[in-house]
Amino acid sequence: xxxxxxxxxxxxxxxxxxxxxxxxxxxxxxxxxxxxxxxxxxxxxxxxxxxxxxxxxxxxxxxxxxxxxxxx
Amino acid sequence: xxxxxxxxxxxxxxxxxxxxxxxxxxxxxxxxxxxxxxxxxxxxxxxxxxxxxxxxxxxxxxxxxxxxxxxxxxxxxxxxxxxxxxxxxxxxxxxxxxxxxxxxxxxxxxxxxxxxxxxxxxxxxxxxxxxxxxxxxxxxxxxxxxxxxxxxxxxxxxxxxxxxxxxxxxxxxxxxxxxxxxxxxxxxxxxxxxxxxxxxxxxxxxxxxxxxxxxxxxxxxxxxxxxxxxxxxxxxxxxxxxxxxxxxxxxxxxxxxxxxxxxxxxxxxxxxxxxxxxxxxxxxxxxxxxxxxxxxxxxxxxxxxxxxxxxxxxxxxxxxxxxxxxxxxxxxxxxxxxxxxxxxxxxxxxxxxxxxxxxxxxxxxxxxxxxxxxxxxxxxxxxxxxxxxxxxxxxxxxxxxxxxxxxxxxxxxxxxxxxxxxxxxxxxxxxxxxxxxxxxxxxxxxxxxxxxxxxxxxxxxxxxxxxxxxxxxxxxxxxxxxxxxxxxxxxxxxxxxxxxxxxxxxxxxxxxxxxxxxxxxxxxxxxxxxxxxxxxxxxxxxxxxxxxxxxxxxxxxxxxxxxxxxxxxxxxxxxxxxxxxxxxxxxxxx
Numbered sequence: 001x002x003x004x005x006x007x008x009x010x011x012x013x014x015x016x017x018x019x020x021x022x023x024x025x026x027x028x029x030x031x032x033x034x035x036x037x038x039x040x041x042x043x044x045x046x047x048x049x050x051x052x053x054x055x056x057x058x059x060x061x062x063x064x065x066x067x068x069x070x071x072x
Numbered sequence: 073x074x075x076x077x078x079x080x081x082x083x084x085x086x087x088x089x090x091x092x093x094x095x096x097x098x099x100x101x102x103x104x105x106x107x108x109x110x111x112x113x114x115x116x117x118x119x120x121x122x123x124x125x126x127x128x129x130x131x132x133x134x135x136x137x138x139x140x141x142x143x144x145x146x147x148x149x150x151x152x153x154x155x156x157x158x159x160x161x162x163x164x165x166x167x168x169x170x171x172x173x174x175x176x177x178x179x180x181x182x183x184x185x186x187x188x189x190x191x192x193x194x195x196x197x198x199x200x201x202x203x204x205x206x207x208x209x210x211x212x213x214x215x216x217x218x219x220x221x222x223x224x225x226x227x228x229x230x231x232x233x234x235x236x237x238x239x240x241x242x243x244x245x246x247x248x249x250x251x252x253x254x255x256x257x258x259x260x261x262x263x264x265x266x267x268x269x270x271x272x273x274x275x276x277x278x279x280x281x282x283x284x285x286x287x288x289x290x291x292x293x294x295x296x297x298x299x300x301x302x303x304x305x306x307x308x309x310x311x312x313x314x315x316x317x318x319x320x321x322x323x324x325x326x327x328x329x330x331x332x333x334x335x336x337x338x339x340x341x342x343x344x345x346x347x348x349x350x351x352x353x354x355x356x357x358x359x360x361x362x363x364x365x366x367x368x369x370x371x372x373x374x375x376x377x378x379x380x381x382x383x384x385x386x387x388x389x390x391x392x393x394x395x396x397x398x399x400x401x402x403x404x405x406x407x408x409x410x411x412x413x414x415x416x417x418x419x420x421x422x423x424x425x426x427x428x429x430x431x432x433x434x435x436x437x438x439x440x441x442x443x444x445x446x447x448x449x450x451x452x453x454x455x456x457x458x459x460x461x462x463x464x465x466x467x468x469x470x471x472x473x474x475x476x477x478x479x480x481x482x483x484x485x486x487x488x489x490x491x492x493x494x495x496x497x498x499x500x501x502x503x504x505x506x507x508x509x510x511x512x513x514x515x516x517x518x519x520x521x522x523x524x525x526x527x528x529x530x531x532x533x534x535x536x537x538x539x540x541x542x543x544x545x546x547x548x549x550x551x552x553x554x555x556x557x558x559x560x561x562x563x564x565x566x567x568x569x570x571x572x573x574x575x576x577x578x579x580x581x582x583x584x585x586x587x588x589x590x591x592x593x594x595x596x597x598x599x600x601x602x603x604x605x606x607x608x609x610x611x612x613x614x615x616x617x618x619x620x621x622x623x624x625x626x627x628x629x630x631x632x633x634x635x636x637x638x639x640x641x642x643x644x645x646x647x648x649x650x651x652x653x654x655x656x657x658x659x660x661x662x
Contacts, residue, residue, distance in 0.1 A: 045386030045640065052637035056575045063577060071476070 011065035018061025025054035073366040073391065073655075074338055078329045078345060080353030085327050086113070089316050091348040092329075093309070093659035097341055099367045100331040100658055103321040110317030110327060119314060123307045125150050126300055132157055133289070135297020138305070146296075146303045153296055157289075164285045171278045178271045180254070183228035184264040192261050194233055202233040204260065207251030216245035226264070229254060309659075316658065332366050332655070333357075366391045369655035376401050378441035385438075386640050387650025392503065394496055396648055400639060401444070403489060407635040409448025411582040412627045413471065414590060416460035418450030420624040421631075445631065460620055461590025471587055479580045486576025487521070489643050490569070494518055497647030512557030514646070516550050517569060523547040572642045578634050586627055593619030 033047035076098065078088060092098050103109050126146065184204070194200045209223050209230060218241050221234035234242045246253075260267070321328040333341055342355055360366045368388050370380045372395070379400040389395045412418070425446060428439035457465030463472065471478060498514035505513075523546030531539020554562040593616065600612035 045384075048633075048637070049386070049640050052633070052641050055578070055637070056571055059575055059577050059581065060571075062581055063574060066479075071479075 007068050007070065011069040014064040014068060015058070015061045018058045018064075022054045022058040022061075025057070026051055029054065073332045073360055073369070074335050075358050075360055075364065075366070076331055076333050076338070076341070077356040078353055079326060079356075080349060081326050082322075084349045084352050085317065086313075087348050088327075088329065088345060088353060089313050091344050092341070093313055093316075095341055095344055096657050096659040096661075097337045098331045098333050098657055099655055100316070100319040100329065102319050103328070103330060105321060107321040107323060107328070110320040110322040112318060113314040116311060116314035119307060119311050122147055122150065123304070123311055125154065126304050126307065129153060129157070130297070130300050130304055132161075133293040133297050133300070135293045135301055137298040138302040139298035141299035141302050143303055143307065146299060149296065153292060156292060160285050160289055160292075164282065167278050167282050167285065171275055171282075174271050174275050174278070178268060178275070180229075181260075181264045181268045181271065184226040184231065185268075187224040187226040187231050187264050189224055189231065189233075190263050191231070195261070199235055199237075200233055201236055201239065202231055203246075204254040205230050205232055205246070205251050206254060207246065207249060211249045212245055212251060215248050217241055312659070331658075332360075334369055334655075360391065365653065367655040368652035370395060370397065372397055378437045378444075379404070381435075381437040382441055382636065385636075386644065386648075388652040388654050389648070389650055390652040393500060393649065393652070394647070396496075396639075396644060399492070399496070399643070400441075404441075404635050404639060405444040405448035407485075407579060407638055408445035408631040409450075409452040411579055411634065412449045412586050412631045413452035413456045413583065414458045414460065414586065415450045415453030416458075416620070417586075417590070417624055417627050418446050418448075418453050420620070421449060421628050422446035424624065424628060442628075442632070445635070449631075458587075458590070460616075461587075461594045471583060475580075475584060478583055479577070482576050482578075482580040482583075483573065485579060486573040486642070489576065489638065490572055490646060491518055491521070493643040493646035493648075500647055509557065512553045513562075514557070516554040516557055516562070517646070519546065519550040520554065520566070520569070523550055572645070575642050576638060578638070582630050582634050586630070589623055589626070590620070593623060 029050050033043075033051055036043050037047055080088060122143075129150065191202060194202045206229055209225070218238045220238045221232060221242060224231040224233070232242070262270075316329075317327065319329070319331075321330075338357055342357070345353060345355060368391050370377070372380060376397050379397040380395075382400050382404065383389065383395065383397045409418075412421075422443060425439045425442045428442075429436045432439070453459065454465065455467060455469050456471045457463055457467040457469070458471075459465075463470060494514050494517050498510040501513050502510035523543055526546060527539050527543020529539075530542040551563065554566075558565070596619065597612040597615040600608040600615065602608075603612075
């Protein structure tokens with residue numbers, strides 16, 4: 001029981017912290033990106049890529065959470 | 073693209089420019105060499121100035137339609153129209169300010185509502201005075217040492233009347249209690265209630281005047297607007313032509329124009345120029361050399377065409393690079409469909425994109441590309457058997473039962489997609505730097521994966537040590553190749569190969585999220601629908617409509633962003649550099 005609870009908590013922490021980290025990174029990049037777009041809107045594709053990069057962090061969080069929760 | 077150089081006598085300059093403009097096929101290169109560049113044709117400056125004036129008039133009048141007119145006619149009246157517009161604008165500004173002032177005053181009198189005295193009666197006497205105040209009457213009454221005053225309370229403000237003989241005491245008491253005199257205090261008169269209706273009457277008058285100004289504006293717009301539009305279009309062309317020689321090389325008697333033309337159009341331009349100049353010019357056409365940077369024009373069939381807009385969203389390909397639009401057609405709708413996978417949302421998102429094509433014609437290409445994603449969403453909806461979150465078709469691929477499989481499938485798709493990118497990258501390297509470089513720089517990445525896989529397979533059948541030995545046996549030579557091909561960056565980037573492939577797990581993540589979200593809306597609505605009462609039915613239906621509409625937009629956004637980034641970030645990174653110059657022929661925009 002305690003083990004299951006610990007695993008569930010661990011999974012929750014893994015996804016929550018990595019989601020927060022992604023959000024924090026995207027907020028910073030997004031702000032700068034909007035600034036760049038205001039100057040030159042042909043940069044849209046590049047800005048999209050930069051904003052998208054930190055999303056991988058939360059995917060890793062998801063994988064770790066799934067491993068801890070015994071899904072994989 | 074082919075490089076084209078037109079040389080001829082200056083007498084033919086106008087002829088040549090006119091013909092090139094009419095065809096709209098040649099993209100000029102700015103001349104950079106030892107000869108002087110040309111200067112704009114005669115009157116170009118004057119034309120530009122008039123064009124600026126006309127455009128400013130058009131932007132103010134916002135006219136519709138076109139009517140034939142001569143430049144001469146428009147030039148003569150431009151100053152007059154501009155004067156009239158200025159006057160109308162001034163009038164409008166003044167009236168608006170007037171109305172604003174009146175509204176302020178009305179607001180003030182409203183605050184005095186309830187004060188039923190005629191202030192004129194007070195100001196006409198010699199012995200009385202009044203102030204309009206925002207204050208606490210009780211405090212004031214305690215403080216003031218006289219009874220020679222009276223307070224009339226209004227809604228938010230009060231009027232204090234008093235004898236002039238006690239003015240000092242009153243003012244002191246007001247100061248001590250921190251009362252504020254209203255800024256309009258000196259300028260009001262009459263009964264507040266009457267004043268409000270007077271002000272309203274005045275506002276109506278001013279609004280009437282504003283309408284008159286507007287109709288004068290419309291008269292000018294109708295009379296001159298279509299003519300201005302016509303002349304603007306004609307003159308834009310004239311100015312563009314007049315400024316074309318800025319890109320040319322010039323000598324005393326002749327000119328050289330250089331630029332690019334799509335190979336298949338070469339003869340059209342050549343024949344047209346020769347006949348227009350009566351064979352008095354010389355045309356050279358050659359293939360693009362290694363040092364040249366020709367502009368890039370897409371050459372795709374109708375199916376791939378719309379996906380060019382998605383490629384452009386990232387960057388136009390370079391001239392000698394593989395155009396990834398085809399890759400986008402191949403896998404972007406597939407990813408989108410796999411993630412959203414619901415026939416209902418396929419239909420609603422299709423409707424959204426069709427609306428987009430109608431209302432945003434400038435982005436119609438993008439929406440047409442997105443229509444493919446709707447089709448894929450419907451197809452996957454049928455495979456999964458889902459319609460707005462309901463499991464309606466019993467297929468063996470219902471995703472609610474297949475989470476684990478979708479998880480592994482996502483990784484497999486990642487491996488395939490990234491390696492496809494690597495293969496295209498290898499092809500690009502092969503074209504530019506030869507076979508060896510292609511194998512070292514891109515092939516080594518594929519070998520690295522092969523090494524890891526073989527190592528894993530061998531270790532699971534024959535034990536860890538043989539597995540490790542096989543893995544390292546393939547891996548170490550591959551690392552050396554990678555180092556030769558991509559340098560230290562290649563070695564440092566190895567973890568990114570893993571993270572790129574794992575990133576495809578978002579296909580799985582969004583897939584589950586899409587499945588769960590639609591189910592949640594249905595779960596929220598079902599108790600109400602099951603209640604059987606009319607209210608329950610109405611409420612349930614409302615929840616379904618709002619919920620699924622909202623989800624349509626969320627899913628479009630998720631499917632688009634996640635799907636496109638798997639291309640831009642995870643796949644294009646392995647082969648695509650972009651940054652080509654867009655093919656923009658002279659006269660092409662007419």
